[in-house]
Amino acid sequence: MANDAQTALIEMKNIDQSFVLSTGHKINVLKDINLTLMPNEVLTLLGPSGSGKSTCLRILSGLQIPTSGQVLRGGFALCRANPDVAMVFQNFALLPWLTVSENIELGLESLAFAKGKIKEKVRQAIDLVGLEGFEEAYPKELSGGMKQRVGIARALVMGRPILCLDEPFSALDVLTAEVLRKEVLSLWLSKKTSIQSIVLVTHNILEAVSLGSRILVMGINPGHIRMAINNDLTYPRDEKSGKFKELVDDIHDVITQSIIPDVPEWIPPALAESVSESFPPVSINEVIGLVEWTLRQGGKIDAFALAHALRKESVQVLLMAKAAELLDFVDTPSNAIVLTDLGREFAVADVNHRKQLLHKQLDQLHIIKLLKAKLEAANHFSITRHEVVKFIQEWLPNEPASRTVDTLIQWCRYGELLGFNADKQTLYLDLGEPN
């Protein structure tokens, strides 16, 4: 729908964003983001948590000033909250001490309208989102869906051309989300409002495909745009149609390849010793759950079908698969998760046998070998968590070390490989007795 003759509503140019944590570590959240929002489109930012899509939205709406790069509005650099943007928040951002209409009026507070005009505009907005009868209700009396309606009405009442939706439906149950999604779409299609374009942030692929006219798939570490997909299917879209499914599958593939590539990165043998496996932030119970579930499904399961069944973010399921693959419990040809022989043995084993198997598998991991060597050389066979974090940072520089260490500790505790003393914050070799 983008039309070259029209001028862009917003342009983001070479945006980088990094944050400095209180520990002094710098994390890069966004790298080299370039995007243009044209009139009459629904731009969807799709990506896993940590891909910086929300940060991207905040930069676009002027709520966050990027570390470097420019946001242009009508050709001029933006240096404050974007006056063209009306925002809808994931957790609604309603003031609990104001009624529904007072909350909506807040959107007009900065505009100095006459009292009568305000009442009229609020009434219209309430009418548009179907909140009649709830004008005097307080947010706590409303269901999640109704609350988000208030959030949408507050955004509409401002009369701005861009509607920014930050995971607007993810705090709602599946059915309510479905209904609201359709309502937002028909509001936009009906042209009854001031909204020209919508920017939607979501991690839900179906949501992205059913709403977005252009889908930007974002990747992690640091957040970047992996791919831009134009979606010309006519509204309202039929989720059962072949083209819809095709597009969903294509996006699945893009995301899967970024997490569990079919062809592993080729590493020169000379360097093999210096490279370590990356450690997905997945709890060991999730791995066990995944293995058991796959066994029940006959040893093979589609990752996205599993995500759907578990009501989990598909990326989280892919990470679980990656973790299980790291332990040789599963293989992951394209989108499928297939149990290995070892995985089968693990799935049917009792707790103690599981621990043994896990112990053996962990023992073979490069990073664990390195860590054990370090522990054996240490005083009392124990080192502080802080030292482990520093160590991990050296070996896996692209991952958030602190989280990786937490995962590692949890796995090794379960496998009775290493022990951890939470009081002293020290990691020690599990020799049967803590020291």
Next chain:
Amino acid sequence: MYSRVVARLEKSKPGANTVVLAFLGFCIYGLIATAKQWHGPYRSGISLDLSLAMLPLYATYSLFRALTAYLLSLSFTLVFGYLAAKVKIAEKLIVPLLDIGQSIPVLGFLPSLVLGLLALFPDSNVGLELACIIMIFTGQVWNMTFSFISSLKSIPKELYEMTENLGLSRFQTLLRLELPCSATGLAWNSLMSMAGGWFFLTVCEAFILGDQNFRVPGLGSYMAVAIENNNTQAIGAGIATMIGLIVMIDFVVWRPVIAWTGRFRLSESNDSLNRNIPFVSLLLSEASVFKKMAEFSQKFFRLRSEKKRAMNANSAILLRSTKRQRSEQPIRISLLSRMGQMGRTKGLAFAIKSLVALFVALIAIKLYALVSVLGFGDWQEIFLATGLTFLRVIGAVILGSLWAIPVGILIGLSPRLTRLLQPVVQIGASFPAPMLYPIALAFFQLMHLSLSVSASLLMLLGVQWYILFNVLAGAVGISQDLRESFKSMSVSKKSHWLRLYLPSIYPSLVTGLVTAAGGAWNASIVSEYLIYKGEVLKTRGLGAMISQATSQGNFSLLAACLMVMAFTVVFFNRFVWSRLYETVETRFRFER
């Protein structure tokens, strides 16, 4: 009984109206009386009339002083709390100042205030009245400001983004978002602050400075004179009036205010329990104050804490306490770093920092000049006295814990007892303990206790309530599920207490102990040195030294003692209490 009276009063609407009307009339009367008193010619040592008929007038004077001081505290809180929460540099200045101010007992402010203000208004009572009000203010303001800062800082980032997106101005944001969010915390801390202000009423309204005897007419000075003259009837009447005053304010001001602020709660999920038991919210706001303090102390002692923080990075407390701020931090940091790039703010920050350094250096030089006249013997005496007072403080806190912990738990476990006794505890905590000292002293003398020991018991009179208060709140929050599971496992009584009740209340107990210890240090100035039956009773201790130095006008000694006391209290807050608090938070706080 009190709660029943209140309940009855609340039920009868016409009665309530009469009370409100009466209060209005009383306010007008009080304003006129106060104006007359202020306008009057200056007298340093007025004689007080101990007749009962004068009590209402005196009580009015005191009430108006406390209310004026409260308005001052509120203004101070709004201005400086807002600045501290919004401006990084201001925060770095204001927070340590608040911390130090909190640890200086009211007598520390007395000489400079009185002498300065008397010089400003030599011909009227204004100077002395102002001095008195500001002294009460110093007993009220600190926790209110801390509460406001922590409320502002815990507002979710999403709500700020919302107001920014809606284009609300700073003032509109303050009005619509920030003030409502801090209302609950402010209301509860106001209640606490009023109690804190009452505590030193007898000191603030009647004191000796050098060879001059200063008095302003009021309930505190009435009590002071009554105690001096050992007029039992007047002492009793004064106590009764004070209780009446506290109950009245509680009923006319705090109950309605707290009920009103109840609607300004961010978390809708807060169950009915929290709403019915006000202490819980108080405790929560207080807890966050201490969390803040722990964070601030970390900032200030970065070298030390860097290591600790790294070790703790995994621990729940940091995760939990920074969870909210973490989301907020990036914005501020990126903004700051931007400003830094411009170089302008860096220059400004440097200028401010050097100004502050200069100021601190000046004060240090002045203090040194003041203190340098003291000999080795004086310092020896000060440290000995500090040691003795320290023992008394510890004693008071331990004794208070011994009875308040079991009683608090027992009350808290029973909803019926909680409902019944909670207002009583509240009144007890609000009542200025020094007014009870003569009665207590008479009793201790009967027991042949020396003041060295009984001073600790006098401190206890005031501070035990803080412990009870917080233990009660903690006990109310003991998980019902856990209680039932303990019951179903038929665990012994002893295990109930050791494994469930005590660990559950640890976090709030520590809060109570911190408050109690701080209060005990402050109370030492009135419990180690007091006038009883017309004669001065004193014992060796830092509080006694401060009181004596004030009354003798020995400013060098006073400055030295205050420095030592402020240092001791701040030191304990930072290195003992805040650490204890962190440990306890990590291990014993239930995830909410």
